[in-house]
Amino acid sequence: MKGTEKLTIKDVAKRSGFSVATVSAVINDVPIVSEKSKNKILQVIEEMGYRPNTIARSLKKSKTSTLAIIVKDITNPFYPELISGIEEVAWSKNYEVFLCNTENDIEKEKKYIDNLISKQVDGVFLSTSSLDRIVDYTVLSDSNIPYVFVNRKPNVLFDNEWFVGTDNYAAVQKAIRYIISKGIKDIAFYAGPQEYWTFNQRLLAFKETMEKEGLEVKDEWIFTREEFNEETGYNNTLKLIKDSKLPECIFCSSDPLAFGAYKALSENNIKVPDDMYLMGTDNNKFGELIGLSSIDMNNKQLGREAAEVLIDVLKNKETQKKNEIILPPELIIRSSC
Amino acid sequence: MKGTEKLTIKDVAKRSGFSVATVSAVINDVPIVSEKSKNKILQVIEEMGYRPNTIARSLKKSKTSTLAIIVKDITNPFYPELISGIEEVAWSKNYEVFLCNTENDIEKEKKYIDNLISKQVDGVFLSTSSLDRIVDYTVLSDSNIPYVFVNRKPNVLFDNEWFVGTDNYAAVQKAIRYIISKGIKDIAFYAGPQEYWTFNQRLLAFKETMEKEGLEVKDEWIFTREEFNEETGYNNTLKLIKDSKLPECIFCSSDPLAFGAYKALSENNIKVPDDMYLMGTDNNKFGELIGLSSIDMNNKQLGREAAEVLIDVLKNKETQKKNEIILPPELIIRSSC
DNA sequence: TAGATTTTTGTAACCCTTTACACAAAATTT
DNA sequence: AAATTTTGTGTAAAGGGTTACAAAAATCTA
Incomplete structure (x- = not known):
């Protein structure tokens, strides 16, 4: 009608x-x-x-059947997978989800959080947290809005906070051990920005694994640049090449880093895997294009689990599940090593 | 406090x-x-x-300051750019946006639309429409919710319907002319699913441009498979290779198609660009990895414009802008041709 | 068949704002 | 100082649902 x-x-x-x-x-x-x-x-x-009229209903019930996900930059290929996992589960349980893209802007993130409180969302996914909590997320719990950190988390987790992530430490440990098992000893490590839990864990795992295996970690082979994009990978690699001695393998804490590395290597006629092993992290679907080995962090599943946890908290108020859920990563070996 | x-x-x-x-x-x-x-x-x-409490305000004002975007599959690398453009403008004008991922499921899309009406969103972006309008979007206008088709549109546009897209016809025309200018005559065309306006336009442009230039279009070199992903590109190319005569160039209506083609070509030792020119569409940022020439459809700007139009309609009810806005694409030439 | 019990339905208050309208206070004019 | 205008503030009625509670209707019991 x-x-x-x-x-x-x-x-x-x-x-x-x-x-x-x-x-x-x-x-x-x-x-x-x-x-x-x-x-x-x-x-x-x-x-x-x-x-x-859902609005009227929401007003009366003080529940909106609405969730929100806050990310830093949706064009980072990591997010769409994560988001689609969240959306899938949220949908199945009758929630709509707001997409909040902070564009790396702290003030924007804070304002988004304020808006979400005003809009009375039932729960929030946070995938933006740095280790040191630049943004105060507890305003959410003050307003009785539960939230779960996804993928990234702050240094310490308060009561009433949840975290769902992939085991970054295990991921890198596994990868490095695999590389070592191939007889490689000299490994360069593109570590990414260390204020984030994920990259922090990855570097830690690298260092500790190398040490356990009795291998040397050269400072000049560790790159902790602020970004984890292609450009940084490219620049890191050029710098690496300028140094007299090349490593046998470059491990990248993200696939874009590896793509940049690949580009720099190709341009300098260094063949992968013949002259250099290369491994990325996150198993971007375009890695296959260049046969890049990587680590699948299981992003879609991550999203699903996060949504399950959050909605569980919403329903039961006190959930049985523990505060931290860590999913296993999976090593994906292709031709690059 | x-x-x-x-x-x-x-x-x-x-x-x-x-x-x-x-x-x-x-x-x-x-x-x-x-x-x-x-x-x-x-x-x-x-x-x-x-x-x-925004909910109470919304109830009273019958306005929610909320928009929604409906897409088919957010993991399609085309969308994040589009969405980020929309989000950017929506944010600047104080709107939140719901992300609706239909997973190619018509029923889900319909239900989403119903939900959005119930949730009283102020406006909707649609990037899912097939030429023949499988879903009835007019339920939105019946509820006084304006919507704009983004990128894809139905065959005919009703009153009270808006469209913002890139000029697909011009894009392909430009690309094909460029290829021809390189002395190429034999061009294969991976056309993608023809029920969508974008792919429809692209194929049309190909045929008409070839004709205008007095070149032959071989039926067996046109692939209108249902999908436009890597796999299809791969399979198309294998089929192409099995045929006795290879074209000099493969034009792909999407970058993933081109990625698949590239893979199949590499595996069969056909070098790009020496043995085969290759061109994609959409300028996926990872195309650079393999030097893929492509057409930048300006997705972020597309999103911005769409948001401007929709919010304009929301504010003025009768907007000055015309019903259809077509943005110019840009040819990106890299090493693949 | 009257009375007790169970099932079904209706009334009205409430959720938190916005806003038309009335009124009070202050400022200005005469 | 009274009358008029301007400005600032308060009251109360929506807006469209949900839900406790009361009431009516239907069913059952003896």
């Missing part, structure tokens, strides 16, 4: 001959309405094309 | 000694409150940490 007039539950009540309370009960599946009445009401709803 | 008690405008009124009406006026910047009162109220708001 067309028409721009707004239908309310009152209209349905009037047309069907029942009271608003009864209609409301039908809409909300409260099982106190006789089958006969229910059918009649449903039919009228169908006929009139009535859709409940 | 911490605490889980919910603050309302009444609390602010009581504490500040003014009425709710006055407080509300301050919050909404209605200039009828004296400077002195305003400051006092603002200070109390700050002190108490009061945040207006």
Whole structure:
């Protein structure tokens, strides 16, 4: 049925001959309405094309069936997978989700959080946290909005905070051990920005694994530049090449870093894997193009789990699950090593 | 200020000694409150940490300051750029945006639209439309919710419908002319699914341009497979190779198609660009990895423009802008041709 | 068949804002 | 100082649902 007039539950009540309370009960599946009445009401709803006004419902119930995900930069190929996992589960449990892209802007992030509180979202996914909590997320819990850190987390986790992530330490440990098992000893490490838990863990794992295996970690082979994009990988590699001695392998804490490295290597006629082993992290789907070995961090599943946890918290208020959930990564070996 | 008690405008009124009406006026910047009162109220708001309940406001105003974007699959690398453009402008004009991922499921898309109407979003971006309108979007306008098609559009545009897209026809025309200018005559065309406007336009442009240039279009060199992913590009190319005569160039209606083609070509020792020219479409940032020439469809700008149009419609109800906005694409030449 | 019990339905308050309108206070004019 | 205008503030009614509670209707019991 067309028409721009707004239908309310009152209209349905009037047309069907029942009271608003009864209609409301039908809409909300409260099982106190006789089958006969229910059918009649449903039919009228169908006929009139009535859709409940969720806003009014939210106001009354103080629940909006809305979640939000805050990310730094959605064009980072890591996020779409994560988001699609979240969306999938959220959808299945009848939540809509706001997408908040902070563009690396702290003030924007803070304002987003304020807005989300105003908009009364039921819960929030945070994938922006640095180790030292530049942004104060507890304003959310002060407003009774639970949140879960996804992928990245702050140094310490408070009560009422959840974290779902992949085991970055194990990921790198596994990868490095694999590389070593190939007889490689000289490994350069592009570490990425150390204020983030993920990159922090990865570097830690590298150092400790090398040490355990009795191998030397050269300072000039560790690059902790601020970014983890292609450009940084490219520049790191040029610098590496300028040095007299090349390592046998470059391990990159992200795939874009590895792509940049690959480009620099190609340009300098250094063949992968013949002259140099190369490994990335995150298993970007385009890594296959250059046969890049990588570590699959299971991003979609990460999103799914995060959504399960958050919605669980929402439903039970006190969830049985533990505060931290760590998923296993998977080593993906292709031709680059 | 911490605490889980919910603050309302009444609390602010009581504490500040003014009425709710006055407080509300301050919050909404209605200039009828004296400077002195305003400051006092603002200070109390700050002190108490009061945040207006947007839900209640939305109910009263019948406006939610919320938009939604419906896409088919957010992991398609085309979308994040588009979305970030939309988000950027939406944010700057104080809108939040719902992300709706249909996973190519028509029923899910319909249900999403129903939900969005229930949630009273102010406007919607649609990037899912097939030429023949499988989904009925007019339920949105029936509910007074404007929408704009982004990138893809249906065959005919009704009144009250907007479209913002890139000029797909011109894009391919330009690319094909460039290729021809290089002395190439035999061009294979991976066309993608023809039920979508974008791919439809691209194929049309190919055929007409070739004809205008007096070149032959071989049926067996045109692949209109249902998908436009890597796999399809790979399979198309294997098939192509099996045929006795190879073309001199493969034009792909998407970059993933080109990536798949590249893989198949490499595996069969056909060198790009020496033995085969290759061109993609969409200028995926990882195309650079293999030196893929492509067409930049300006996705971020597309998103920005779409957001401008939609919000314009929202504000003015009748916008000055025309119903269709077509942005120019840009040819990106790299080593692959 | 009256009375008790169970099932179904209706009334009205509430959720938190916004805003039309009325009124009070202050400023200005006469 | 009274009358008029301007400015600032308060009251109360929406907005569209949900839900506790009361009431009516239907069913059952003896």
